Amino acid sequence: MEKFIIKGGRRLTGEVEISGAKNAAVAIIPAVILSDEPCILENVPKISDVDVAFKILAELGASIEYLENSTVRIDATNLISTVVPYDLAKLMRASYYFLGSLFGKYRTARVSMPGGCYLGDRPIDQHLKAFVSIGAVTALDHGMIDITADEIKGAPIFFDLVTVGATINTMLAAVKGNGLTVIENAAKEPQIVDVANFLNSMGADIMGAGTDVIKIRGVKYLRGSTYSIIPDQIEAGTYMVAAAATGGNVLIKNVIPKHLETITNRLEKIGVNIESFDDSIRVTTDGPFIKTNIRTAPHPGFPTDMQPLIATLLCLAEGTSIITEDIFDDRFRYVDELRRMGAEISVDGKVAVIDGVGKLMGAPVNAPDLRAGAALIVAGLAASGVTEIDSISHIERGYQNIIEKLHRLGADIEKITETAAPEQTVAKAG
Numbered sequence: 193m194e195k196f197i198i199k200g201g202r203r204l205t206g207e208v209e210i211s212g213a214k215n216a217a218v219a220i221i222p223a224v225i226l227s228d229e230p231c232i233l234e235n236v237p238k239i240s241d242v243d244v245a246f247k248i249l250a251e252l253g254a255s256i257e258y259l260e261n262s263t264v265r266i267d268a269t270n271l272i273s274t275v276v277p278y279d280l281a282k283l284m285r286a287s288y289y290f291l292g293s294l295f296g297k298y299r300t301a302r303v304s305m306p307g308g309c310y311l312g313d314r315p316i317d318q319h320l321k322a323f324v325s326i327g328a329v330t331a332l333d334h335g336m337i338d339i340t341a342d343e344i345k346g347a348p349i350f351f352d353l354v355t356v357g358a359t360i361n362t363m364l365a366a367v368k369g370n371g372l373t374v375i376e377n378a379a380k381e382p383q384i385v386d387v388a389n390f391l392n393s394m395g396a397d398i399m400g401a402g403t404d405v406i407k408i409r410g411v412k413y414l415r416g417s418t419y420s421i422i423p424d425q426i427e428a429g430t431y432m433v434a435a436a437a438t439g440g441n442v443l444i445k446n447v448i449p450k451h452l453e454t455i456t457n458r459l460e461k462i463g464v465n466i467e468s469f470d471d472s473i474r475v476t477t478d479g480p481f482i483k484t485n486i487r488t489a490p491h492p493g494f495p496t497d498m499q500p501l502i503a504t505l506l507c508l509a510e511g512t513s514i515i516t517e518d519i520f521d522d523r524f525r526y527v528d529e530l531r532r533m534g535a536e537i538s539v540d541g542k543v544a545v546i547d548g549v550g551k552l553m554g555a556p557v558n559a560p561d562l563r564a565g566a567a568l569i570v571a572g573l574a575a576s577g578v579t580e581i582d583s584i585s586h587i588e589r590g591y592q593n594i595i596e597k598l599h600r601l602g603a604d605i606e607k608i609t610e611t612a613a614p615e616q617t618v619a620k621a622g
């Protein structure tokens with residue numbers, strides 16, 4: 193079993209380079225299927241969710257070639273299959289984007305229900321509703337979602353709630369359809385704009401991405417494109433919080449400060465100093481953290497993916513803070529782990545009440561999901577003593593070279609592989 197071992201209490205100082213955005217990359221990689229020519233993607237993050245997306249593409253018959261460290265050439269023009277099996281789809285939530293892109297290109301797709309982080313109930317009814325609106329017949333067949341259409345016909349679509357996944361999937365499905373699709377109540381996250389920009393760079397006709405009305409006029413042909421994925425705003429936010437929690441001084445490079453505005457505003461309220469430059473920001477702290485209340489919301493609101501991280505920082509603040517999680521039903525599973533480190537947090541449904549304790553202490557903990565795992569790393573970095581984090585595969589799904597990046601900032605963190613103790617093996621055999 194692999195674990196992270198952190199000896200806490202060191203200030204993070206220096207510079208860190210942010211990688212390409214996971215949640216843009218896992219949509220843009222399947223979107224390459226829609227292209228009628230090979231594409232080159234730059235700033236592709238090296239994380240396990242991207243490995244899974246490439247594995248799925250390869251299984252479908254695409255060729256994938258790394259030209260440089262984060263530059264990949266993908267030729268998905270001659271696929272041999274439109275089926276994504278369970279053993280691959282279960283590995284990541286974003287496998288649902290293969291539904292939209294395969295269906296958008298071939299009018300047929302068969303993709304297993306997606307896996308990914310457990311954050312409560314995560315239905316895909318809005319994705320299916322959109323596909324049906326533009327002409328699809330959908331069926332659930334032994335855990336596989338089947339979608340077919342004779343013709344993809346543009347249509348108006350109103351989402352019952354704001355959903356990142358269904359907004360992107362609808363763009364993928366409608367981009368090569370006939371006529372005009374209009375999405376109302378669309379999500380506005382930076383990755384929505386990034387996917388639309390990528391599709392438009394191939395010749396698509398998508399307007400309004402980044403607002404709550406997106407208009408997609410179908411085109412017949414999409415040419416190849418060389419496209420650079422945006423930097424990951426949640427990875428950047430993670431290092432912002434890590435720098436703050438350790439009383440550090442960190443220059444975070446390769447970011448789009450505009451994408452970080454909400455996080456920046458909140459951190460400033462908590463008492464963190466942030467200087468924004470063209471494509472970097474500096475985070476420093478020089479005083480106690482101030483309690484604050486936070487409610488997660490779709491972009492441009494406070495991102496749910498930052499919720500466990502900000503909660504960890506608020507454990508170090510003076511006074512009582514309240515966090516309301518309005519996107520997912522069950523995103524407080526890390527709270528028990530933080531309590532093991534001395535945090536005082538109570539949870540009632542969607543609301544967590546955090547009584548600041550000023551200091552955390554190291555403990556063995558388990559990462560229940562990706563961002564919760566990142567929050568436990570931050571807790572470990574700020575805590576006194578040693579923190580051991582289990583289930584780190586969750587964290588590696590979304591953070592490129594996290595150990596190396598933290599080392600360069602002066603953290604004492606290592607990854608170890610533990611083999612089962614011989615006595616345990618004997619006991620089990622008995």
Ligand code: EPU
Binds near residue numbers: 317320520563
């Ligand atoms: N929802 C439905 N029906 C749907 C789709 C969504 O009820 O058909 C609900 C969800 O259950 C949730 C809410 O709507 O309560 C928002 O879901 P959304 O579709 O926006 O989220 P997602 O596409 O499942 C993506 C990111 C998440 C991020 C959310 C919100 C990917 C692969 N995942 O998930 O990222 O938290 O948007 O911003 O892009 C992460 O990176 O750690 C992560 C969980």
